[in-house]
Amino acid sequence: MSRFVHPAGDRHAEILPEDRPPQAPADLNTLDPTIWPRTSSRADGSITIGGVDVRDLAEQYGTPLYVVDEEDFRSRCREYRSAFEGGEVHYAGKAFLCREAARWVMQEGLGLDVCSAGELAVALSVGFPPERITMHGNNKSPAELERAVQAGVGHIVVDSYEEIARLGFLAERHGVRPKVLIRVTVGVEAHTHEFIATAHDDQKFGLSLSSGAAAEAARRILALPQLELVGLHSHIGSQITDTAGFEVAATRLAKLMVQIQQEHGVVLPELDLGGGYGVAYVEGDETLDVKEIADSLREIVARVAQAAHLPVPRLTVEPGRSIAAIAGVTLYEVGTIKDVEGLRTYVSVDGGMSDNVRTALYGADYTARLASRASDAAPMLSRLVGKHCESGDMVVRDLWLPQDLAPGDLVAVAGTGAYCRSLASNYNYLPKPAVVAVAGGASRVIVQRETEDDLLRGQL
Structure with a gap:
């Protein structure tokens, strides 16, 4: 067992090597611009986002609260659109989707990826042009x-042989000829968490390149005149911070394109390399510049x-996290503070794994700050935990908070704009938090907070 000495003394001495916390920051009040929303700052000690003080947000809308910096979100959409001019950028709605977010994506000129009838319904409800929507999913129902x-x-x-047959039947019945891409598993092992690496052969997505399943899918689609095969699709994982894996994927997809051309005389005009571009959640995390990705x-x-010896296909990419993640923060109120001698201080907040399951699911790391005031107190090794009946209910596993932290203080967790609201649950019958958009000194609710009536609705 190694010994870790707390900067303010010896209270937090026994830390296992695998639990070694990050280095305490020199200033617990700073907001790293690579981690926090672009319009965030401190004013009178309190964090402001979009020109709105988080204390006012908590008072008006309650906590926990998802806060989305509209200008941050929109500006990242514009950057992708500009960087990939001549290609296609489709926002991956699974990262975060509501009607207002769909409007932002539509207004900024991006396409939209959906992977369920529900996500499609959100898009269509705001008039999103259907021709700019791509339908994903590994088990799309006939409906x-x-x-x-x-x-x-x-x-x-398309993700399976069954889907090809279903789609051919439906296209003929409705007298349409949908454009189809084949999702190909190219055998690229992205260096990321097992649960978000999606292009190795032993997983549920796509049709294997190495087994010949992808080539067989092309044969079946091209045998159906009611379907138009226009390209190949690959997604190699998430939180990817270099483009080497994309090069391997593109090379292998090109070989399949050549095979299809030689066997069927068909040149596929489109290549979709997916998304998965990494963002910074804690200081020191690598990230990718949008223009560098595009180039x-x-x-x-x-x-x-x-x-x-192929014509250059039109390139499509599918960013989700890299547009939504940093635009969002989650605001909590501190409830209890429990010092566990020799280990750390447990800071309990009024949310937890029901509004952010990523820490428990992926071991995700986050950055958090005391948000309602500044503090010059010494750093305190902490674990930010929720109110659920699970030992794994952690929002931030290891972080430094000021020693004068007190119940009633507001804590903001950065980088929660992607996958937190999308993966939210009602565990322990907690209502899902509201989502508030901030811009230009004003705020508005874009997803209402659930109520107890919402929790009981549908029960007999």
Whole structure:
């Protein structure tokens, strides 16, 4: 057992090596611009986002509270659209989707990826152009496929032989010819968590390149005149911080394109390399610059196509986390503070794994700050935990908070704009928090807080 000495003394001495916490920051009040929303700052000690004081947000809307910096979200959409000019950028709605977010994506000129009838319904409810929507999913039901066909979505990414047959039947029945991409598992092992690596062969997504399943899928689609095969799709994982994996994926997809051309005389005009671009959750995390991503991927696709003697396909990418994550923070109120001698201080807040399951699910790391005031107190090794009946109910596993932290203080957790609201649950019958958008000194609710009536609705 190694010994860790707390900066303010010896209270937190016994720390196992695998639990070694991050280095205490020199200033517990600073907001790293790579981690916090672009409009965030401190005013009179309190954090402001979009020109709105978090104390006012907590007072008006309650806590826990998801806060989304609208300008941050929109500006990242614009950056992707500009960087990938000549290609297609489709926002991955699974990261965070509500009607207002769909409007932002639509107004900023991006397309939208959906993976269920529910996500499609959100998009259509705000008039999102169906031709700019791509339908994903590894087990689309006949009803979901029919909804997509009837709506006239721009692309459907097929994930199985069964889907090809279902889609062919539905297309013929409705007299339409949907554009289809094949999701290919290319055998690329992204260096990320097992649960978010999605292109190795031993997992549920896509059709294997190495087994010949992807080539067989192409044969089956091309045998159905009611379907139009326009390209290939690959997604190699999430939180990816270099483009090497995309180069391997593109090279292998190009070989399949050549095979399809030689066997069927068909040149596929589109190549979708998915998303998964990493963002910074804690200080020191690597991240990818949008322009660098775009330049690198364009160069990769052009080089691979040239080597394969293929026309350069139109490139599509699917960013989700890298648009939504940093735009969002979650605001909590501190309830209890429990010092566990020799280990750390447990700071309990009024939410937890019901509004952010990523820490328990993936071992995700986050950055948090005392938000309602500044503090010059010494740092205190802490664990930010929720109110649920699970030992794994942690929001931030290891962090430093000021020793004068007290019940009633507000704590903000950065980088929660992606997958936190999407994965939220009603565990222990906690209502899901509201989502509030802030911009230009004003705030508004874009997703209402659930009530006890909502929790009881539908029960007999």
